[in-house]
Amino acid sequence: MGTITIKDVAKLCGVGVSTVSRAINNHPDINEETKTKIMKVIKENNYIPNNSARNLKRSNSKMIAVLIKGISNPFFSKMIKVIEEETQERKYSFLLHRVEEREDEIDIALELVKEKKLRGIIFLGGYFTHSEEKLSQLDIPYVLCTVGITGKWSKELCSFVAVDDFKESYKIVDYLCKIGHKRIAIITTSLDDTSIGLIRYKGYLQALRDNNIEPDMKLVRSMKDDIETFTMDNGYVVMKELLESGEDFTAVFAISDSIAIGASKAILNAGKSVPEDYSVAGFDGLDIASYYNPAITTIRQPVDEIAKAAVTILFDVIKKKADHQMCVFPGELIIGQSTKLI
Amino acid sequence: MGTITIKDVAKLCGVGVSTVSRAINNHPDINEETKTKIMKVIKENNYIPNNSARNLKRSNSKMIAVLIKGISNPFFSKMIKVIEEETQERKYSFLLHRVEEREDEIDIALELVKEKKLRGIIFLGGYFTHSEEKLSQLDIPYVLCTVGITGKWSKELCSFVAVDDFKESYKIVDYLCKIGHKRIAIITTSLDDTSIGLIRYKGYLQALRDNNIEPDMKLVRSMKDDIETFTMDNGYVVMKELLESGEDFTAVFAISDSIAIGASKAILNAGKSVPEDYSVAGFDGLDIASYYNPAITTIRQPVDEIAKAAVTILFDVIKKKADHQMCVFPGELIIGQSTKLI
DNA sequence: TTGTAGGCGTTATCAG
DNA sequence: CTGATAACGCCTACAA
Numbered sequence: 001m002g003t004i005t006i007k008d009v010a011k012l013c014g015v016g017v018s019t020v021s022r023a024i025n026n027h028p029d030i031n032e033e034t035k036t037k038i039m040k041v042i043k044e045n046n047y048i049p050n051n052s053a054r055n056l057k058r059s060n061s062k063m064i065a066v067l068i069k070g071i072s073n074p075f076f077s078k079m080i081k082v083i084e085e086e087t088q089e090r091k092y093s094f095l096l097h098r099v100e101e102r103e104d105e106i107d108i109a110l111e112l113v114k115e116k117k118l119r120g121i122i123f124l125g126g127y128f129t130h131s132e133e134k135l136s137q138l139d140i141p142y143v144l145c146t147v148g149i150t151g152k153w154s155k156e157l158c159s160f161v162a163v164d165d166f167k168e169s170y171k172i173v174d175y176l177c178k179i180g181h182k183r184i185a186i187i188t189t190s191l192d193d194t195s196i197g198l199i200r201y202k203g204y205l206q207a208l209r210d211n212n213i214e215p216d217m218k219l220v221r222s223m224k225d226d227i228e229t230f231t232m233d234n235g236y237v238v239m240k241e242l243l244e245s246g247e248d249f250t251a252v253f254a255i256s257d258s259i260a261i262g263a264s265k266a267i268l269n270a271g272k273s274v275p276e277d278y279s280v281a282g283f284d285g286l287d288i289a290s291y292y293n294p295a296i297t298t299i300r301q302p303v304d305e306i307a308k309a310a311v312t313i314l315f316d317v318i319k320k321k322a323d324h325q326m327c328v329f330p331g332e333l334i335i336g337q338s339t340k341l342i
Numbered sequence: 343m344g345t346i347t348i349k350d351v352a353k354l355c356g357v358g359v360s361t362v363s364r365a366i367n368n369h370p371d372i373n374e375e376t377k378t379k380i381m382k383v384i385k386e387n388n389y390i391p392n393n394s395a396r397n398l399k400r401s402n403s404k405m406i407a408v409l410i411k412g413i414s415n416p417f418f419s420k421m422i423k424v425i426e427e428e429t430q431e432r433k434y435s436f437l438l439h440r441v442e443e444r445e446d447e448i449d450i451a452l453e454l455v456k457e458k459k460l461r462g463i464i465f466l467g468g469y470f471t472h473s474e475e476k477l478s479q480l481d482i483p484y485v486l487c488t489v490g491i492t493g494k495w496s497k498e499l500c501s502f503v504a505v506d507d508f509k510e511s512y513k514i515v516d517y518l519c520k521i522g523h524k525r526i527a528i529i530t531t532s533l534d535d536t537s538i539g540l541i542r543y544k545g546y547l548q549a550l551r552d553n554n555i556e557p558d559m560k561l562v563r564s565m566k567d568d569i570e571t572f573t574m575d576n577g578y579v580v581m582k583e584l585l586e587s588g589e590d591f592t593a594v595f596a597i598s599d600s601i602a603i604g605a606s607k608a609i610l611n612a613g614k615s616v617p618e619d620y621s622v623a624g625f626d627g628l629d630i631a632s633y634y635n636p637a638i639t640t641i642r643q644p645v646d647e648i649a650k651a652a653v654t655i656l657f658d659v660i661k662k663k664a665d666h667q668m669c670v671f672p673g674e675l676i677i678g679q680s681t682k683l684i
Numbered sequence: 685t686t687g688t689a690g691g692c693g694t695t696a697t698c699a700g
Numbered sequence: 701c702t703g704a705t706a707a708c709g710c711c712t713a714c715a716a
Contacts, residue, residue: 003456005693016703021695029701046479051457052397053693056708071438072422077414084442096413096440114345114709115393137388232633265633291574291607293635347709358687363711373685395709398692456693 004047012041024049061117063093064314067105069126069147071098073230074258075284075303076124079145082307083122090315092119099126106130109138120314123147127195132157141317141324145310146301148196153326159313161306161327165196168299168331169203169255172281175297175333176251177211180342181279183249184208185219187238187259189229197223200255200283218247223259235262243270250278250342257282257289260296264338279339285332295336302329346389354383366391403459405435406656409447411468411489413440415572416600417626417645418466421487424649425464432657434461441468448472451480462656465489469537474499483659483666487652488643490538495668501655503648503669507538510641510673511545511597514623517639517675518593519553522684523621525591526550527561529580529601531571539565542597542625560589565601577604585612592620592684599624599631602638606680621681627674637678644671 006024010017015034022030023038041047055061066083068076080096087094095116099105105128109121121142128149135157143159153160176184186204189197201220208215221242227234235254242252243266254260260282264274274280274294282289285300309327316322348366352359357376364372365380383389397403408425410418422438429436437458441447447470451463463484470491477499485501495502518526528546531539543562550557563584569576577596584594585608596602602624606616616622616636624631627642651669658664 006695007693010703017693018695018697018704019702022702025695031701034701046452048452048456050398050693051453052394053708054695055394056392056398056693056710057695058708059696071413072416072419074414074416080414098438110388110390111393114390232629236633261630261633265635268635287574288603288630291578291603293607293610348711349709352687359710360688360712361686364686367711371685376685392709395692396711398694398709399711400692 004045006047006049009038009041009045009047012045013038055116058117061119062091063095063116063118064120064122064318065095065097065109065112065116065118066122066124067097067099067109067112068124069099069101069105070230073125074286074288075146075301078303079124079307082304083311086308086311090311092315104130106134106138109142113138113140120318122310122314141314143310143314143317143324146306148199155324155326157324159310159317159324159326161309161313161329163299163301163306163329163331165199166203166206168301169200169253169283170207171203171331171333172283172297172299173204173207173253174211175335176253176279176281176339177207177213179279179339181251182213183216183219183251184213185221185242185247185249185252187221187223187235187242187252187254187263189255190222190225191220197255204253218245219249230256230258232258232262232265235259236266237262239263239266240270243267243272251281251339252278253281253283255283257284257286257296257298260298260338261288261292264292264294264296274338275340279342281339285334290334290336292336292338294338297336297339298334299331300334301331305329346387348389348391351380351384351387351389354387355380397458400459403461404433405437405458405460406462406464406660407437407439407451407454407458407460408464408466409439409441409451409454410466411441411443411447412572415467416628416630417488417643420645421466421649424646425653428650428653432653434657446472448476448480451484455480455482462660464652464656483656485652485656485659485666488648490541497666497668499666501652501659501666501668503651503655503671505641505643505648505671505673507541508545508548510643511542511595511625512549513545513673513675514625514639514641515546515549515595516553517677518595518621518623518681519549519555521621521681523593524555525558525561525593526555527563527584527589527591527594529563529565529577529584529594529596529605531597532564532567533562539597546595560587561591572598572600574600574604574607577601578608579604581605581608582612585609585614593623593681594620595623595625597625599626599628599638599640602640602680603630603634606634606636606638616680617682621684623681627676632676632678634678634680636680639678639681640676641673642676643673647671 010020023035123144126147146162188201221238223229223234264280282296282298285298289296289298348359352362365377465486468489488504530543563580565571565576606622624638624640627640631638631640
C-alpha cells in the first residue's frame with residue numbers, strides 16, 4: 001500500500017498539490033467546497049503528511065522544545081504539565097525531549113533547532129558549564145529553568161529562572177539550628193561535583209557558621225555514585241552508613257526530598273524514630289514529602305510559578321517584547337513532623 | 343550566519359557533497375585523509391546535519407519509539423531506562439514520545455512512523471480500544487506493554503506484555519481475606535471506565551466471592567475525576583470521604599501504590615493508625631511503597647523483566663525471528679507493614 | 685576513491 | 701481561488 005503522499009491525494013481529487021497543501025494547513029485562500037472534498041479523500045485514504053518534509057520546507061514552526069535532564073525526577077512532572085498548558089494557550093506546540101545524564105544538552109538543542117525549526121527552548125534540570133562560544137551557537141531564545149549554573153553568567157545569552165538554592169538551603173538549615181540542633185549532618189552530592197548539590201552544601205555551611213556551629217566534615221556525607229543519585233535508595237544507604245558510624249548528630253539535611261525519605265527509612269529500620277531520635281529535613285517540596293509519615297520538613301519550590309515564568313519569559317523574548325531576564329523565586333519553608341525542637 | 347549545509351562544507355573542503363556525506367555516515371569507501379580533513383572542517387564550522395532532510399531521504403532508520411501515556415507515572419521510569427539500555431545494545435536508537443491522556447496513540451504512532459521511518463514501537467500505559475481497521479494501518483511491529491486491552495485480541499496484530507491484572511488483584515485481595523479481613527474497601531477507577539481499574543476491580547470481586555464475602559457497594563469507591571487519577575491526592579480525598587462516611591471496614595485495597603499512600607495519610611491524619619485500625623494494600627510495587635512508613639503491602643510488577651521482554655519481542659518480530667506473542671508475567675505479593683492479621 | 689544529478693514529500697512563490 | 705514549479709538539505713545511484 002506504499003505510503004500515500006500529497007501528490008496521490010491531489011491526483012485522487014483532481015486538483016493540484018498546492019491546493020491540497022492549502023487544505024491541510026487551513027490556508028484562507030481556498031474554496032470551502034474543494035477543501036471539504038479534499039479532507040474527505042484524506043480521511044478515507046488515511047493520508048498523513050510527512051513531518052520531515054514539512055519541517056524541511058517550513059520556515060516558521062510555532063514550536064518550542066523542553067529539554068529535560070532527569071526525566072524521572074517527579075519534581076519535573078508538574079512543571080511539564082504547566083509548560084504544556086501555557087504553551088498551548090499561546091497556540092504553539094511543544095516537544096518534550098529527554099537528555100541523558102552524560103549527553104550535552106546544547107548539542108541536542110542545536111540538532112533539534114535545525115530539525116524542527118524551533119522558536120525557543122526551555123532547559124529543565126541539569127547543570128550548565130558550557131563555554132560562551134558554545135552557547136552563542138544557539139541562536140534562538142532559551143531559558144534555563146531550575147538548572148544549576150556556575151560562576152559568571154551573561155544575561156545577554158538567555159534567561160534563568162529558579163529558586164536561590166544557596167538561600168533556601170540556608171533557610172532550612174538555619175531553621176534546624178534555631179530549633180536547637182547543633183550536630184546537623186548533610187547528605188549531598190560529592191563535593192567535587194560542581195552541581196546544585198554544591199550550592200546547597202554551601203548554604204548549609206553558611207547557616208551553621210552564622211549560628212556559631214563549627215561544621216564537622218564527619219557529618220558531611222556524599223551520595224554514592226554507584227547508585228543513581230537523588231534517589232531514596234541512595235539516601236537510605238548513606239544514612240545507614242552514617243548511623244552505623246556511631247557519629248553523634250541530632251538532625252540531617254538531605255538535599256532532596258527523595259533522599260530525605262530514604263534517610264528516614266534507614267532511621268526507622270534501625271529501630272530509631274523520626275523526629276524523636278533524629279530530625280530529617282529535605283528539599284523540593286514534592287507531594288510525597290507531605291504524604292510521608294512523618295511529613296518531611298522541606299523547602300517547597302513554587303513549581304507552578306517557576307514553570308509559568310519560564311514560558312512567559314521565553315515567549316516575551318520570542319516576540320521581542322522583552323529582553324532576557326533572571327528570575328529568582330522564593331522557596332517556602334514547610335514544617336512537617338519530621339523535625340522537632342531539641 | 344545562515345545555517346550551514348552539507349554543500350557549504352563540501353565547498354569549504356573542495357570536495358563533492360557525496361564525499362562529505364560519506365564522511366558523516368562512516369561510509370567505508372572513503373579516503374581516511376580526506377575524511378579527517380572533512381571532519382575537521384565540520385567541527386570548526388559547527389556543521390550539524392539536518393535530521394529532517396535525513397529522515398526524508400532515508401529508508402531504514404534503525405530507530406524505534408516508545409509512546410508513553412502518563413509519563414509522570416513513576417512506574418514507567420525504570421521501564422524507560424531498561425528499554426533504552428536494551429535498545430542501545432542492539433545498536434538502535436530510541437525515541438521517547440509522551441502522549442496526552444486524550445490523544446490517540448495510534449494517530450501519533452502513524453505520524454511518527456512516517457516522519458522518522460521507525461522500525462518498531464513500544465506502547466507504554468494507556469488503554470487500547472482501537473478498531474482492528476485502525477490498528478492495521480500501523481504496518482510496523484509494535485508491542486503493547488502494560489497497556490489495558492478490552493475483550494477480543496488478535497495476536498496477529500501485535501504483541502502484548504504485562505502482568506495479569508485480574509489475577510494479581512485477586513491475589514492481594516485474597517491475601518487480605520486470608521488474614522481475616524471481611525470488610526474490605528477498594529479505591530478504583532470509576533466503574534464505567536473500561537480501564538485497567540475495571541480489571542483490578544473484577545479481581546477484587548472474585549476474591550471476595552471465593553472467600554464467601556458478599557461485596558458491598560458501599561465499600562467500592564471511585565477516584566474523583568476532578569483530580570488527576572492514580573495520585574496520592576486522589577487517594578487521600580477518597581479515603582477521607584470513606585472514613586467520614588462511618589462505613590465499617592478493616593482494610594482497603596487501593597489499585598495503585600500512590601493511591602494507597604494517599605489513603606494511608608488520610609487514615610493517619612484522622613488520628614487512626616495503619617495497620618492497627620485499617621490495613622492498606624496497594625498495587626505496582628513502586629520504590630516508595632517499600633520506603634513508606636509503614637511499608638505498603640503491594641503487588642510488585644516485575645518492571646525490569648517486563649521492559650526487557652517488550653524489547654526482546656519487538657526486535658524478534660522486527661528481525662522476523664518470531665511472531666507476535668502474548669507474554670504475561672507473574673506479579674509478586676510483597677507483604678509490608680501496612681496490613682495486619684485480624 | 686570521488687563528483688554529479690535526481691529525488692525524498694512539502695511548502696512557498698509565482699503566474700494564471 | 702488554483703496549479704505549476706522551484707526550493708528545503710540530504711542521500712545514493714551512476715558515472716568518472
